[in-house]
Amino acid sequence: MAAETLTAVRSIVRQSQDIVATRTYRPPCDVCVECDVRKQAVCAALDDSELGALQAIMTSTKLETHRTLVDQGQPRNRVYTLTSGMLRLYTMLPDGRRQITAFLLPGDYLGLGDEDVHDQTAEAVVDCSLCGFTVGEMEKLMDRYPRLRQRLHQMTRIALRQARDSQMILGRLAPVEKVASFLLVLSARAAEHGGALNPVHLPMTRTDIADYLGLTIETVSRSFTKLRVQGLIRLPDAHQVDIVDRRALTAVAGIEAR
Amino acid sequence: MAAETLTAVRSIVRQSQDIVATRTYRPPCDVCVECDVRKQAVCAALDDSELGALQAIMTSTKLETHRTLVDQGQPRNRVYTLTSGMLRLYTMLPDGRRQITAFLLPGDYLGLGDEDVHDQTAEAVVDCSLCGFTVGEMEKLMDRYPRLRQRLHQMTRIALRQARDSQMILGRLAPVEKVASFLLVLSARAAEHGGALNPVHLPMTRTDIADYLGLTIETVSRSFTKLRVQGLIRLPDAHQVDIVDRRALTAVAGIEAR
DNA sequence: CGTATGATTGATTAGAATCAAGCTCTGTGG
DNA sequence: CCACAGAGCTTGATTCTAATCAATCATACG
DSSP: OOHHHHHHHHHHHHHHHHTTOOEEEOOOTTTTTTOTTTTTSGGGGSOTTTHHHHHHTOEEEEEOTTOEEEOTTSBOOEEEEEEESOEEEEEEOTTSOEEEEEEEOTTOEEOOOOSSBOSSEEEESSOEEEEEEEHHHHHHHHHHOHHHHHHHHHHHHHHHHHHHHHHHHHHHOOHHHHHHHHHHHHHHHHHHTTSOSSEEEOOSOHHHHHHHHTOOHHHHHHHHHHHHHTTSEEEEETTEEEESOHHHHHHHHTOOOO | OOHHHHHHHHHHHHHHHHTTOOEEEOOOTTTTTTOTTTTTSGGGGSOTTTHHHHHHTOEEEEEOTTOEEEOTTSBOOEEEEEEESOEEEEEEOTTSOEEEEEEEOTTOEEOOOOSSBOSSEEEESSOEEEEEEEHHHHHHHHHHOHHHHHHHHHHHHHHHHHHHHHHHHHHHOOHHHHHHHHHHHHHHHHHHTTSOSSEEEOOSOHHHHHHHHTSOHHHHHHHHHHHHHTTSEEEEETTEEEESOHHHHHHHHTOOOO
8 A cells, every 4th residue: 555655745735735824814894794604604593783793703714725724633723614615624544544524615614523623634625715713702602692502503413414424425335326425415515505406516636535435536537437428417527517317316326215 | 236135124123123112201209310321411511400400301211122212214302311221323225225323322312413303213232221302392401501502512523523533434444444443432432431441342243333334244253353363352252352452453443643 | 952143254256446558638838 | 839747537457355155153042
């Protein structure tokens, strides 16, 4: 196994990325009210009149493609809401093997961990915008607005559900089934987040998909090809998937009813 | 694939189990105060004086080995705290493939889902005792005691962390590594729950372990044998594992630092 | 004591990882 | 403008490993 090589390569990449990872600034006055993810993020728990309290402790952050937002092992000082772009969350083994546990979409919350250090690394798949809060101030705010804590609890439960779905996908599905489910899940989530169901956009690389599904890039690629040849999807380009036959794709995914 | 056979067999087993799944009764007065899991379960959030409120809405339940407590798809009326025994939580595909997502130990909470139906089946690995609460009454109680909700939120975060660790194990570890991590995790959890670190008790079958780790029983068995032959563990019997060389076992697990 | 269930071990097969080219697209510099 | 380089993706050939198929063994139970 070429694990050492992998680690070496990745740590080199890491160094160049960490120099300037984020740019932070105070937001203008009424950003929150007209925010794109107002209805999906934690802030959905607050009405417009309460939103000021959240905005008061919030800082906006931009994160460029491939930059690291938080690193596995770093102290957990801040939590975030993703407002645009996509993040990948992953854990890495000492020998360089990587498991992506989730892709975060706009509205998703980063910092659902329970410990004082981050147990995962979060990186930008594409350019991202985020709202940041210090853990302490967010705690205070949740004490003041119980609905905020309730909403965060709900988001944690949803994340748990997604993680458990992913356990099924990782443990019991064959490669083509994994890729088919991946596409369907992404399509459904895009729709939930206010996007379209059908042309599924995959901003991440094949390597990311492989590290999410517990496969190699070659197997991911071959699975895409199989689905394309069978006429279930079209692939205008590597990052754009047109679901031609959703019913058949669902059957392949092995999920059937859901 | 002999999936149809599997389904058939399992549904027959199911029928015989569902006839009388649980026996329920009102608990005597001061059960909660001197409960074994008083310090680990949700109730840890309440002090002795507040415990009465919880006890008032609680019903004790016994569940015999292999009985089903809740079924994937059933309405989610009640939630539970496991007080003794062990539960397996799993999702099943229409074709009979099964993925166990968690083994619940005493103190663990069942019902962290977010929907009005259970997304998983919960079965007794061995005889179990549980405290049951209706969802509605638990909700009311959490409104009254915010610390209770906070505690449940924390337990959800811990479950999420465990699910994500499991994603890594399922997606990126080799069979022997999977089994090694499984043993270490179980050992650590037993210790957390007030048990001993070392002789690890495995009440579940090899089939359960296989369905948890995304393997077949044969591969699980062979992995145990490998670890035994290498002198890392001893196997007095199939359900008892003596960890001889914890350091080496950790190295095999690929986790190394944690 | 025979039967059933679960666990282990062995032989064979299927399929995903690995190894190894190509290919496509993008961006760069001559 | 085109040649070239590089990264990411796809495809092909080969290897290796876990699944499958098939006994055998161990233990509990009627």
